[in-house]
Amino acid sequence: MKTIIVTGASTGIGKSIAQLFLEKGYNVVINSANLQNLETTFKELGHANQLAMVHGDVSRIATGKELVQTALDRFGSVDVLVNNAGIFEPQSFLDVEEQDLDRFLNINLKGTYFTSQAAVKQMLQQREGSIINIGTVLVDHAIDGFPATAPISSKGGVHAFTRQLAAEFGKNNIRVNAIAPGIIRSPLQAKTGVDNADSLAGLHLLKRIGETHDVAQLALYLAESNFVTGEIINLDGGHVAGHSI
Template sequence: MKKQTVIVTGASTGIGKAIATLFLERGHNVVINAASEVNLNSTYQELGNHDRLARVTGDISKPETAELLIETALARFGAVDVLINNAGIFEAKPFMEVDANYLDRFLDINLKGTFFTSQAAIAQMLKQGEGSIINIGTVLVDHAIGGFPATAPVVSKAGIHALTRQLATEFGKFNIRVNGISPGIIRSPLQAKNGISDADSLAGLHLLNRIGETKDVAELALYLAGSNFVTGEIINLDGGHVAGHHLA
């Protein structure tokens, strides 16, 4: 794969950080984003390679953050080849306790953030004549867990799945590919934020009887960024979570 300029949102920890790390290791230019300036600066220093790394602090739910990401990529590296929409929030809350303000948080950050960042990136990709967008969804859209009530984030992620296929359809003729990664349980800080102290206890949800690692997601993102004939796909990266179950 030729050297590309890659934007990764939500890149200060977890999956986003792993994705940024792998693309840097493979010699690409990377623009990382996070809402927390402290966390982003820490990751920026840790990753090094500052000749090929830029950072943009900002709330991805605000369209101006998307514009700044594109401006930074162009100013530093002259192109926007790949956008990886990873930034998002996820937590469990019983459906009957969800109010309008709570739901809006997920729609604003997860769905609108992906929507408007994609819009800003596609405007530049159309000028370049090609591009790739990779959205991070969740396997829970296709296979919910009764003991994990998460209607607000799952609905917002379902919108991302739909957006992925719609954008692939609208912009395929312009050589812009849009795909999604639908992870199962991945070992990341997200588990602790949801009160899960032992993520490995969830291994039985997957046919492989283990949880995934952030590098698994990064490796699939790298493949999708380089493939020139895959678009409109939502790929389950779930250890068999959707495919079937073990008998208890």
């Protein structure tokens, strides 16, 4: 049995990823900065013999180390890491203050960076591993009506980090990829002020939004593929590919 760590796993995409990997027989370590949500999800997921949880903010380096240590103590390995924890919300460029930018950089980029560092140290000993980062299509396809320079800058860093890490550790059979979702039906939409996520379906050529299980299925493919690395894969219903007029 292989072991996966999923950050930001108490709701939305992270929760769906954890659920699918449990169903496929993986050991799973879930994480969230929200203890109440984390405990609720832990109970809902079941599979207690395959599941562990770590409460903590990934912007703290200690959280990544604790995640890895928990995986080793409970299950004996760290085979897959999904860096899903992140924050995303619109804010006018001229209104962004230093603490706002720091918050996005600390959670989205620094959290991904140092959690990956903790995992790679163990993966090197195992001579294999897979890291899957969660980015956004908005890095490559900006939208005028959605002012989000701060979070998108942090996610752009995640995309660049993905390719560079893949280059540095490919020889060690550690694969590093990123999923760049389009509009996915999740609690994130409400947090960004979108009451009806389906109203954004027109951004996608398929004229519908994605579901969290779509992201989970791609994460499973990337975790189990041994010949895909350094890729940023758009999961966006055609959002980046073109426009429907």
